Amino acid sequence: MPNWGRLRMAGPDCSPKNGGTRLFCLSGHLNRPGVYELPMGYNLKKMIYDVGGGIPNGRTLKAVVPGGSSCPILTASEIDVSMDFDSMMKAGSMLGSGGLVVVDDSTCMVKFALRIMKFYQHESCGWCIPCREGTDWLKKTLVRFHSGGGVKKDIDNIQYLSENMLGRTFCPLGDAAAMPTISIVKKFRKEFEDHLEGRPCPFEKAGAAELIMA
Numbered sequence: 001m002p003n004w005g006r007l008r009m010a011g012p013d014c015s016p017k018n019g020g021t022r023l024f025c026l027s028g029h030l031n032r033p034g035v036y037e038l039p040m041g042y043n044l045k046k047m048i049y050d051v052g053g054g055i056p057n058g059r060t061l062k063a064v065v066p067g068g069s070s071c072p073i074l075t076a077s078e079i080d081v082s083m084d085f086d087s088m089m090k091a092g093s094m095l096g097s098g099g100l101v102v103v104d105d106s107t108c109m110v111k112f113a114l115r116i117m118k119f120y121q122h123e124s125c126g127w128c129i130p131c132r133e134g135t136d137w138l139k140k141t142l143v144r145f146h147s148g149g150g151v152k153k154d155i156d157n158i159q160y161l162s163e164n165m166l167g168r169t170f171c172p173l174g175d176a177a178a179m180p181t182i183s184i185v186k187k188f189r190k191e192f193e194d195h196l197e198g199r200p201c202p203f204e205k206a207g208a209a210e211l212i213m214a
């Protein structure tokens, strides 16, 4: 919606997908969270550090959800990218709703995946089996895993089940639950392994800051 006015002014030469401005909601571990109207294609790194004021409390960036909780996550090394539809797709994620969640290095990514899955399990209407059973199973597994009751096979099972939800549900909620989970397991597998063999969550021991997701 916010880029329509500029599109009308720019006329037919303006890209209908990537022109104009857009509202971006910056949340999570940022010094200046808020809603900002920025040009489409604005650099994500600049958005986090120049607009959002960077990461508070001397922490460093670990990951970013670039466009709402359904988007595949980007790591700190993947943020030098334009925030437009095509560039985000090339980066392996999505522009989505423009709702960014910035995650600092004190955050447990297993707990982060669990937080996202709790939301989708709650939102599932239960009509289709892959979404109804998949989100419930994933939530239960992630709860057990995060509390130290996981086994190595769970990591592959979380990945496998999420991949099998993709494209097999009646509405996009099933995909929305699966996509961030797949990316978190792929990109932060080591953190999952650090929870194995009954070990307590290494981040909770270290007193990780609670992340408020918009």
Ligand code: SF4
Binding pocket: 123, 124, 125, 126, 127, 128, 129, 131, 132, 169, 170, 171, 172, 173, 174
């Ligand atoms: S994918 Fe959509 S329709 Fe299917 S159970 Fe989930 S919320 Fe319901």
